[in-house]
Every structure is written in C-alpha cells, then in structure tokens.
Amino acid sequence: MPELPEVEIFKQVADSCRGGIINHVSIADPAILDGISAKDLEQRLKGQRVRSTRRRGKHLFLELSGGGTLAMHFGMNGSLKRVSEGEPDPSYARLQIYFEKGDRLAYINPRRLGRVGLAENAEAFIAKTELGPDVLDATFDSHSFAAILAGSKRDIKSVLMDQALMAGIGNIYSDEILFQARLFPGTVANQLKGKKATCLYRAMRKTLETAINSGAGSERGVERLPKEFLLTQRRPGGRCPHCGAPLETVKHAGRTSYYCPRCQAN
DNA sequence: TTAAGTGTTGCTCT
DNA sequence: AAGAGCAACACTTA
Numbered sequence: 001m002p003e004l005p006e007v008e009i010f011k012q013v014a015d016s017c018r019g020g021i022i023n024h025v026s027i028a029d030p031a032i033l034d035g036i037s038a039k040d041l042e043q044r045l046k047g048q049r050v051r052s053t054r055r056r057g058k059h060l061f062l063e064l065s066g067g068g069t070l071a072m073h074f075g076m077n078g079s080l081k082r083v084s085e086g087e088p089d090p091s092y093a094r095l096q097i098y099f100e101k102g103d104r105l106a107y108i109n110p111r112r113l114g115r116v117g118l119a120e121n122a123e124a125f126i127a128k129t130e131l132g133p134d135v136l137d138a139t140f141d142s143h144s145f146a147a148i149l150a151g152s153k154r155d156i157k158s159v160l161m162d163q164a165l166m167a168g169i170g171n172i173y174s175d176e177i178l179f180q181a182r183l184f185p186g187t188v189a190n191q192l193k194g195k196k197a198t199c200l201y202r203a204m205r206k207t208l209e210t211a212i213n214s215g216a217g218s219e220r221g222v223e224r225l226p227k228e229f230l231l232t233q234r235r236p237g238g239r240c241p242h243c244g245a246p247l248e249t250v251k252h253a254g255r256t257s258y259y260c261p262r263c264q265a266n
Numbered sequence: 267t268t269a270a271g272t273g274t275t276g277c278t279c280t
Numbered sequence: 281a282a283g284a285g286c287a288a289c290a291c292t293t294a
Contacts, residue, residue: 003273031289058274075289076274092290111289113274154282163275172273253284256272 002074002114004136004168004208005216007058010072010080013105014053014062017082020099022048029094032109034071034117044068044118045097054122056134057167061122068118071125075113081106135168136208145204146197149189156192157185157252160204169204171255172231173211177204178259179230184266185250185257234258 002010025045027038036044049065060080062070072080081090085102093106095116107116119125133140148166152159159165160174169177178185181203183192192200207229214224225231228241238247240260248261 006273073274076272077290110291111272111274113289115275158283161274170273254286255274 002076002078003058003170003173004055004134005173005211006079007055007060007074007168008136008212009216010060010074011053011055013080013082014050014060017097017099017103017105018050018052020049020101020103022046022050023098023100026096026098027094028089028096029109029112031112032094032107032114032116034115036118041116041118045070056122056126056131057163058170059125059129059131059167061119061125063122067120069121069125071117071119071122072107073115075109075111075115077111078107078109078114081108130164132162132164132166135166135204140166142198142201145201146193149192149197149200152189154189155186155252156183156189156200157257159189161255168208171257172234173207175234175258176211176230177207178257179264180207182263182265184264185252185259186266230258230260 022045025042027033027041030038033041045064050062051065052063054061054063058073060072062072064070083090083104083106089096090106090108092108092110094109094112095107097105133144145166149156149159157174157178160169160177161171175185177200181200183200210226214226230241233239233241233247238258239245240247240263243260243262245260245262247258249256249258251257
C-alpha cells in the first residue's frame with residue numbers, strides 16, 4: 001500500500017507531531033533498524049524535536065532539531081500513526097516515539113519489510129540510495145519526464161516503477177496511471193514521445209494528487225477513491241470502470257499488472 | 267493442511 | 281547492461 005500518496009498522508013501525520021520534545025523511544029523490533037543500533041537511535045532522538053518533515057518518493061524524513069534525519073520506508077505495507085496517551089499500542093508497532101506531552105508516533109510494519117535509519121540529512125540519504133526525482137516535485141516537469149521515457153527501451157510500467165529514474169510509483173499506482181492514460185503496461189517507453197508523453201505525465205500527476213486528496217492510506221482508502229479509478233476494481237473478476245470489460249492481468253518481473261484489454265490497447 | 271499469492275526493495279546471475 | 285529470479289517477512293486465500 002505505501003506508495004507516494006500513502007506516504008504523503010504519513011507525512012501529514014508526522015507533521016502533526018512537529019515541535020514536541022521527544023521523551024523516549026521504544027523499539028519493539030530492532031530488525032527494522034537500518035545501520036544503527038536501538039541504543040544509539042534512542043540516544044540520538046531523546047530530547048530532540050521534529051523540526052520538519054520531507055518526503056521523496058516512498059521515503060519519509062523526520063528532520064531533528066539537533067541535526068540528523070530519521071529516514072523511514074514502509075516496505076510492502078506499514079504506516080505511521082499518532083497515538084494518544086493511554087491508547088493501546090497498535091498491532092505491529094515496531095518503533096514508537098514518545099513525546100513529553102504524552103502522545104506518541106507509531107511506526108507500524110506488519111511484514112517487517114520496511115526500514116528506519118538515521119542519516120545526516122535527507123540529501124545524503126537520497127544520494128546514497130540513488131533515488132530519482134520525486135514525481136510530484138514542482139521541478140519534475142513534463143520535459144524531464146519525457147526525457148526519461150526517451151532514454152529507455154523497457155516497458156513503460158517498469159520505468160514508472162523504477163525509483164532511480166523517478167521516485168514514488170509502485171505496482172498499484174502504475175496500474176492506475178496507465179489505465180487513466182489508456183496505455184498498455186507493456187508499451188515500450190521510448191515510443192511515447194511528444195503528446196503521448198505529456199498525456200501520460202498529466203495522468204500521473206492527476207492520479208497521484210487525486211489519491212492524496214481522497215485520503216489514500218487512511219482506513220478504507222480504496223473505497224474513497226473516485227469510482228472511475230481502476231483500483232476500485234483491481235481484483236480477480238474485476239471489471240473496467242470505463243467500459244465494463246473484464247480486467248486482465250499480465251506479469252512483468254513477478255509483479256501482477258491489471259489492465260482493461262479494451263481501453264488499454266496493446 | 268499446505269502452498270501460493272501479496273502493495274517493495276536489493277542482491278545475484280545471465 | 282538490462283532484466284529475470286529470488287529472498288527478506290507475515291499474513292490471507294485457495
């Protein structure tokens with residue numbers, strides 16, 4: 001679930017904790033830590049404040065008042081929740097940041113495929129991880145997007161999901177974006193030039209923005225998406241919201257793509 | 267009961 | 281060098 005729209009919602013959750021002084025940190029599962037021990041992380045966080053938050057693709061950064069940035073990734077599932085004092089721990093809360101006021105921020109990660117680490121700053125983490133530009137960043141315009149497509153002979157679905165080329169899109173939203181753009185997932189990227197590339201770029205931005213505004217990542221997020229979204233039907237037996245044809249699936253690199261065989265012509 | 271499937275990423279092998 | 285296969289993990293579905 002956590003692709004760009006969901007992580008953007010988690011960012012808003014983290015923002016609501018800005019300014020609070022961290023009293024202590026509880027790490028229920030050190031396996032989700034990346035490159036730092038539980039003890040060191042607690043030492044580094046204690047007494048600090050979350051000064052600001054940033055997002056790049058599917059990564060969330062909590063920038064600390066005294067330097068250092070907590071870098072979070074949510075894996076194939078996972079979320080961030082603000083928990084009030086006295087409320088029980090959410091299931092699968094692997095790490096919790098307790099604030100002096102009593103509330104806390106819970107990093108939830110059932111499958112333990114996500115990671116939390118401490119970097120000097122977001123830029124350093126981004127460079128090390130080789131993350132491409134965030135697809136919703138204002139500087140990532142249709143020309144930058146078209147240039148990436150022109151430089152790849154791979155299928156468009158893989159290119160959209162390649163975090164080193166552009167960051168934020170995963171299996172779910174790439175299906176939705178290609179559906180909105182009426183493109184077959186196996187279309188070769190460098191065949192999408194000019195108007196076609198621009199059309200796909202606009203579909204990408206609009207789809208992600210719509211998902212964020214629909215409260216993606218909150219509970220029942222999919223049901224709150226517009227009914228013309230493929231995602232509302234993205235399951236075995238689902239039908240195209242546009243023409244009613246049964247959806248079909250193809251596999252690329254082990255990932256299942258859903259598409260409408262009539263609206264997304266090969 | 268068991269096995270296969272799943273929203274991600276990163277490694278290995280070709 | 282790009283792309284396939286698989287492993288990491290926990291849970292759900294067939």
